[in-house]
Amino acid sequence: MRGKKYEIQKLHQAEFIVEKVLMLFAAVSVLTTAIIVFILFEETIVFFSEVSLWEFFTGTQWTPTLQPRSFGIIPLVVGTLMIALGSSIISLPLGLGSAIYLSEYAHKKVRKVVKPILEILAGIPSIVYGFFALTFITPILQTILPQTQVFNALSASIAVGIMTLPMVASMSEDAMMAVPDSIRQGAYALGSTRFEVAVKVTIPAAMSSIGAAFVLAISRAIGETMIVAIAAGQSPVLTLNPLNSIQTMTGFMVNISMGDIQQGTIEFKTLFAVGTVLFFMTLIMNLIARAIIKKNREVY
Amino acid sequence: MDQKLYEKRHLKNKLFHLLLAGCILFSITALALLLYDIFSKGLGWLDWQFLTSMPSRSPEKAGILSALVGSVWVIGLTSVFSLILGVGTAVYLEEYTDPKKLINRIIQLNISNLAGVPAIVYGLLGLAFFVRFLGFDKSILSGALTLTLLILPVITVASQEAIRSVPRSLREASYSLGTTKLQTITGVVLPYAMPGILTGSILAISRAMGEAAPLIMVGAAGYIAFLPKGPMDWFTVLPVQIFNWTSRPQEEFQYIAAAGIIVLMAVLLSANAVAILLRNKYQNRMD
Known part of the structure; x- marks a missing residue:
């Protein structure tokens, strides 16, 4: 009998240890956030002891590695926003259109074929889209518009748009599928066409989640790296011409990391300063997306 | 009734249908062109010699x-x-915390915020923390730890959903046999949740396999002419190697890059196939 009791005691001890270990695992995610914020701030604060905030946020010259050094981040931010805007013109309408088609129009059999195609598109690594942009989209653009540069914002935007389209489509479709069928049936009973049901019933009911999907897609485009590093170029000049070579924040970060940079140098700190700006831009977008969903959550 | 209005409304519906079909067609065309681009360029360069040689x-x-x-x-x-x-x-x-408790909510909020952080920022974390602070250098270990943190939110959320889908009755049946919590988790909950966990995890791991940006930050080189022998060795990975080839000016390297992409996609597809097989195996056992 005593042996048995001892065994049970051991069992409970194991339970206790496992729970504590699992708690440690769960703490990793909190720790990750803390470390990200800490390392970004640590280097960025040092960076701003050498470069003025005013120069960084209002300067239009970005030459952190060339003498005379200049740290105006505006060209990088404009480049990033150009890619975000350009890709949204493709991903938002086409993604939403695909979602409406899948949830309101498509036959079951068609869905079975189309859904996996979108999933494949979503699973293709961004480096592959970058290759596609540089070796396929850019030559086509150059035949249509001969003044197009080898590296240009338009080609990268199109590729980022194709890459984020499936995400918009699947999130919007989920939102529309969540609209109860009874509401649709009511509209059909009144003699509505599918078009009227989609535009006047389903989309308004799913609007908040669709809006959140849009914001998240833009956030994704802002953080997208390999496509722009390959296809958009490495020229941090302030331009609004999408046929020109530009540089985004992520493109700069990749470019500077290709060389062996030493800790403590201004290049190293610049990397983290740009990373901090990127982090906050995407964080704000994600918080907006969450706020949209929370505020407008329809309860059926 | 107003026949004209009726016809107009239905015409509108048809046009809209066509427009939407066009949206879908765009994706299908894009995928077809992308595959054509890669295969037409890369297939000719893909041979045994390519698979078994070092970069040059x-x-x-x-x-x-x-x-x-x-x-x-x-x-x-x-x-x-x-x-x-x-x-x-x-x-x-x-299993161990109440979803309404503060600690659970904090961790949950953290996970959803982390899921939205761009991959390249994880690269900065890897560079500053694993490579420099912990002194792991530009090693395989640094790269793997960085990617682990990157996909951790996805795997956690997928596993949570899978665990949540385990019926309560199964847990209670297990407890009624006198098992401890741990025994119930390892004997009942996890096996039942396994197909869901595996599907979500393999998708996340496939994503990690295609990531280049965070590993470039961590210091994966584009040119490694030796085979790594342990987790502390320097390394390169398929996407970084492809990036290196793509950004070279000579045209031949574009073809090499395309051949590399075919290899990468083949590896990704087989990972997904394994996911489906594993899921089916577990599902059969459950039914």
Whole structure:
């Protein structure tokens, strides 16, 4: 009998240890956030002891590695926003259109074929889209518009748009599928066409989640790296011409990391300063997306 | 009734239908063109010599072996780390804490915020923390740990959903046999949730396999002419090697890059196939 009791005691001890270990695992995610914020701030604060905030946020010259050094981040931010805007013109309408088609129009059999195609598109690594942009989209653009540069914002935007389209489509479709069928049936009973049901019933009911999907897609485009590093170029000049070579924040970060940079140098700190700006831009977008969903959550 | 209005409304509906079909067609065309682009350029360069050679300055001799081995190393370690941490976190959140409790809500909020952080920022974390602070250098270990943190939110959320889908009655049946909580989790909950956990995890690991940006930050080189022998060695991976080839000016390297992409996509597809097989196997056992 005593042996048995001892065994049970051991069992409970194991339970206790496992729970504590699992708690440690769960703490990793909190720790990750803390470390990200800490390392970004640590280097960025040092960076701003050498470069003025005013120069960084209002300067239009970005030459952190060339003498005379200049740290105006505006060209990088404009480049990033150009890619975000350009890709949204493709991903938002086409993604939403695909979602409406899948949830309101498509036959079951068609869905079975189309859904996996979108999933494949979503699973293709961004480096592959970058290759596609540089070796396929850019030559086509150059035949249509001969003044197009080898590296240009338009080609990268199109590729980022194709890459984020499936995400918009699947999130919007989920939102529309969540609209109860009874509401649709009511509209059909009144003699509505599918078009009227989609535009006047389903989309308004799913609007908040669709809006959140849009914001998240833009956030994704802002953080997208390999496509722009390959296809958009490495020229941090302030331009609004999408046929020109530009540089985004992520493109700069990749470019500077290709060389062996030493800790403590201004290049190293610049990397983290740009990373901090990127982090906050995407964080704000994600918080907006969450706020949209929370505020407008329809309860059926 | 107003016949004209009726016809107009239905015409509108038809036009809209066509427009939407056009949206779908765009994606299908894009995928077809992308595959055509890669296969037409890369297939001619894909041979045994390419798979078994080291990278080289001359395109005819260049191969992908060191990147392939590097990818296997990095993804192998990433899978082990991220599965242990992700499933562990999910079990803790779902089985050991009350969803309404503060600690659960904090961790949950954290996870959803982390899921939105761009991959390249994880690269900065890896560079500052694993490479410099912990002194792991530009090693396979640094790369794997960085990717682990990157995909951890995805694996955790997928595992949580899978664990949540385990019926309460199964847990109660297990407890009624006198088992402890741990025994119920390892004997009933996890096996039942396994198909869901595996599907979500393999998708996340596939994503890690295609990531280049965070590993470039961590210091994966584009040119490694030796095979890594341990987790502390320098390394390169398939996507970084492809990036290196794509950004070279000579045209031949574009073809080499395309051949590399075919290898990468083949590896990704087989990973997904394994996911489906595993899921089916577990599902059969459950039914």
